[in-house]
Amino acid sequence: MRVVALAAGCLLLSGVMLDAFQTIILPRRPAGRWRITRLFYLATWLPWVAVASRVRNAKVREQLYSIYGPLSLLLLLVFWALLLITGFGCVYYALGSPFVDVFNHSHRLVADMRSDLYVSGTTLFTLGLGDVTPTTYVARALTVFEGGTGLGFVALVIGYLPVLYQAFSHREVTVALLDGRAGSPPTATELLKRHAYAGGEVELIALLAEWERWSAEILESHISYPLLCYYRSQHDNQSWLSALVAVLDACALLITTIEGPQARQAQLTFAMARHALIDLGHVFHVEERSKEKEEVGLDRLPPEAFAGLCAMLGGLQLRLCGDSAAMERLTAIRMLYEPHAHALSDYLRMPLPSWVAEPKKKDYWKTVADLRTPLPERELKLYVSERSAAAHLEDLEH
Numbered sequence: 001m002r003v004v005a006l007a008a009g010c011l012l013l014s015g016v017m018l019d020a021f022q023t024i025i026l027p028r029r030p031a032g033r034w035r036i037t038r039l040f041y042l043a044t045w046l047p048w049v050a051v052a053s054r055v056r057n058a059k060v061r062e063q064l065y066s067i068y069g070p071l072s073l074l075l076l077l078v079f080w081a082l083l084l085i086t087g088f089g090c091v092y093y094a095l096g097s098p099f100v101d102v103f104n105h106s107h108r109l110v111a112d113m114r115s116d117l118y119v120s121g122t123t124l125f126t127l128g129l130g131d132v133t134p135t136t137y138v139a140r141a142l143t144v145f146e147g148g149t150g151l152g153f154v155a156l157v158i159g160y161l162p163v164l165y166q167a168f169s170h171r172e173v174t175v176a177l178l179d180g181r182a183g184s185p186p187t188a189t190e191l192l193k194r195h196a197y198a199g200g201e202v203e204l205i206a207l208l209a210e211w212e213r214w215s216a217e218i219l220e221s222h223i224s225y226p227l228l229c230y231y232r233s234q235h236d237n238q239s240w241l242s243a244l245v246a247v248l249d250a251c252a253l254l255i256t257t258i259e260g261p262q263a264r265q266a267q268l269t270f271a272m273a274r275h276a277l278i279d280l281g282h283v284f285h286v287e288e289r290s291k292e293k294e295e296v297g298l299d300r301l302p303p304e305a306f307a308g309l310c311a312m313l314g315g316l317q318l319r320l321c322g323d324s325a326a327m328e329r330l331t332a333i334r335m336l337y338e339p340h341a342h343a344l345s346d347y348l349r350m351p352l353p354s355w356v357a358e359p360k361k362k363d364y365w366k367t368v369a370d371l372r373t374p375l376p377e378r379e380l381k382l383y384v385s386e387r388s389a390a391a392h393l394e395d396l397e398h
C-alpha cells in the first residue's frame with residue numbers, strides 16, 4: 001500500500017511541476033495530449049459550454065462565456081495546489097507517516113492520511129504552525145522542500161497574472177481601434193468602405209501593417225498562454241477572432257479582387273494572420289473540426305452575396321478586377337483559412353463576422369463622418385438654433 005502511495009505521490013508531483021513549467025514558464029506551444037492543464041480545460045470548458053448554450057438570452061449567454069476565462073485561471077491554480085498537497089501527502093504516507101500529531105494516537109490508515117495531508121497543506125502554504133512535527137531526517141528534508149515549492153508556487157502565480165493581463169490588454173486595444181475602421185462587429189467591406197477616400201490607400205496599408213504585427217504578437221503570446229483565447233472582449237459584438245477573420249477577409253479581397261498598391265501589404269498580413277489562426281487551432285487540437293468544416297463546405301459568401309459585395313465596392317469607386325474568375329480566386333484563397341476559423345469559432349463559441357455589415361439604426365461612425373461635410377438641412381438647423389440662442393441672451397440682458 002505504501003509503495004503504491006509513493007508511486008502515486010511521485011507521479012502527481014512530477015506531473016504538476018512539469019505542467020506548471022510548460023504552462024507558465026515555457027515560451028512555446030506545450031506538447032502532449034495528457035497534460036494536466038489540457039485535461040482540466042477539457043473537463044471544465046465542454047460542460048460549461050453545454051450549460052451556457054442552453055441559455056436563450058444572448059447577453060446572459062455571452063456573459064457566462066466571458067466569466068469562464070478568469071474563473072478557470074483561479075480554478076486551475078487551486079487544482080494545482082490540491083494536487084501538490086495530495087502528492088506530498090502520499091509521499092509522507094509512504095514514509096510511514098513520520099510525524100508526531102497530538103490528534104493522532106491510533107496510527108490507523110485514515111488517521112495517518114489525515115495527518116499527512118494536514119502537514120502537506122500547512123507546509124505548502126508555509127503556515128508553520130508547529131503542531132505536527134517530523135520525527136525523521138527524511139521527513140524534515142521533505143518538509144523543507146515542500147515549503148520551498150510552496151514559495152515558488154506563490155511567486156509564479158504573482159508573476160503570472162500581470163503577464164496575462166498585460167497581453168490581454170494589449171490585444172484588446174488593437175481590437176477596439178478596429179471599431180472605428182471596420183465597424184462593430186468588423187467586416188471586410190466596411191473596412192474598405194471607410195478607407196475609400198483620397199489618400200485612403202496609404203492609411204489602409206498602415207492599418208494592414210499594424211495588423212501584421214498584431215497577428216505576430218498573438219502568435220507569440222497566445223501560443224505561450226492559450227488561456228488568453230478564452231478571455232472575451234469587453235463588448236459582446238467584439239472578439240479577437242472576429243477581428244482577425246475580418247482582416248483576413250479584407251486581405252483576401254485586396255489580393256484577389258481589388259486592384260491597387262495595397263495588395264503587397266495585404267499578402268504579408270494575410271500570411272501572418274493565417275499562420276496565427278492555424279497554430280492556435282493546433283493548440284486546441286481542432287484539426288479534425290477544420291477538416292469537417294472543409295468537407296461540409298460552410299459558405300460565408302455565396303454567389304448572390306458576392307454579387308452584392310461587388311456592387312457595394314463598385315459604388316465606392318474602387319477599382320475591381322472585372323474578369324469572371326474573380327469569384328473563383330476569392331473562393332480558393334478563402335479555403336486557406338475559413339475552415340480553421342470555423343473550427344475555432346465552433347470550439348470557443350465566438351461568432352465569425354459576415355462579409356457585408358448589416359445596416360444599423362445608429363451608426364456613430366456615419367454620424368461623425370457626416371459632420372465633415374455639413375448638409376444644408378443641418379446648416380439651417382444650426383443657424384436657427386444660433387439665432388434662438390442669441391435672441392435668448394438679448395432677452396436676459398434687457
